[in-house]
Amino acid sequence: MNGKWEGATKIIRAREILNEAITDLEGTPNLEIALRVYGHQSPITATFQDCDDTKLEVPFGPNNYQKIKNFIRIVEPKGTTPIARSLEASADDFPDANARNIIILITDGLEACDDFPCEAARKLKAKGINVTPFVVGLGIELKYLNDFNCIGRVYEASSLESFRKVMKSVISDALLNTTVQINLNDINNKPTETNTTVFLYEAGTNNLKYTFMHTMNFRGKPDTLTIIDPEMRYDMVVNTLPRVYKKNIEIKKHQHNIIPADCPQGSLITRIKGPTKTSKVKVRVSQHGKSITLNVQDLEQAQKYIVGSYDLEILTPPRIYRKDVKVNQSSFTYIDIPGSGQLSYRCYQPIVGQVFINDNAGQDQWVCDFDSEKLTDIFYLQPGKYKIVYRLKSAVSTDYTSIKEFSIISGENTSINL
DSSP states (O other): OOSEETTEEHHHHHHHHHHHHHHHHTTOTTOOEEEEEESSSSOOOSSOOOTTOEEEEEEEETTOHHHHHHHHHHOOOOSOOOHHHHHHHHTTTOSOTTSOOOOEEEESSOOOSSSOHHHHHHHHHHTTOOOOOEEEEESOOHHHHGGGTTTSEEEEEOSHHHHHHHHHHHHHHHHHOOEEEEEEEOTTSOSOOOSOEEEEEETTSSOEEEEEEOOBOTTSSBOEEOOOOTTSOEEEEEOSSSOEEEEEEOOOTTSEEEEEEEOOEEEEEEEEESOOSOOOOEEEEEETTOOSOOEEEETTOOEEEESEEEEEEEOSSSOEEEEEEEEOTTOEEEEEEEOOEEEEEEOSSOEEEEEEEEOTTSOEEEEEEOOTTOSEEEEEEOSEEEEEEEEETTOOSGGGOEEEEEEEOTTOEEEEEO
């Protein structure tokens, strides 16, 4: 705990957060707390570490909050990390085996003695002491936290702010024992979807109560939430494309609540096939048969959507339409389009003009207008047969209308003088 962390030593930061947590607990009915400390009595040397250095410094009792604060303020880390022996010794710290007994273990390191924390946890259960510790890893790399899985529920405190949130979460969980797990289910009803923002509103209102990014914990399961107030019902919005809604959710007190939502997703990507002069193209996506724009994404960008059918409007000149495109679970759906060619024109007097493409039905379809203030310009067009209809801007008769035909080939330049 002497290591540097968040601009100070870990012990200094731990004192700050523990002082806040204990203050928040003051006045809680039917609650007693105690403090056991390890690695604070015998200094560790190159040849010795005291694996019995663990002591109940402040026993359970009413209104002993200030005593614990006072001890935390003066205790200094000196020795080793006898986690297993501390857990085993804590079994005798509780005065009432019939109470709801809770251990919160805060450590910045792994077991340093010859004992095994998993075995200590097993011995606690063998003695009939039903305690599942909350383990808070203070600045421990995530990969090492797996070593504590057998002890209890593990929380990562990688920063000062996350330490503060973890302590609030753990204490809330310990006192209320009301937890929530949101399962974003795939097409097989498995909670594999994640990495999307979830809103929880007070049911029937626009009163947003909670906002969080859905996360999988280090076990690969949806992370457990302990901050949700069970006194109200909620409307949930999962910010997938399109959004998924769940209304009037009830949170049951003093139990683990699982809220499932069907959010199967796959990815859609539009890409260029062959040579091109530009890839700066937007793609408008809507649900099949619906006119409302769901998203506008870039060419070559992979974007997740709820499994289903979509209509695409690819904003090339001329535009390309793809109807009833299927998005499948955990798959990439690729839409290939031809590469563009480049049209450059030059004129010696201002003109007004329009560009048309001859479509598959042999009809001329409008593509774009010329800027009558420019004497030269560049357009990136899809391959095909085109014509320009134009006249001098200053002309006062339709007799001055001219037509210029040309072709565009992917990846090639076409230059025209008008």
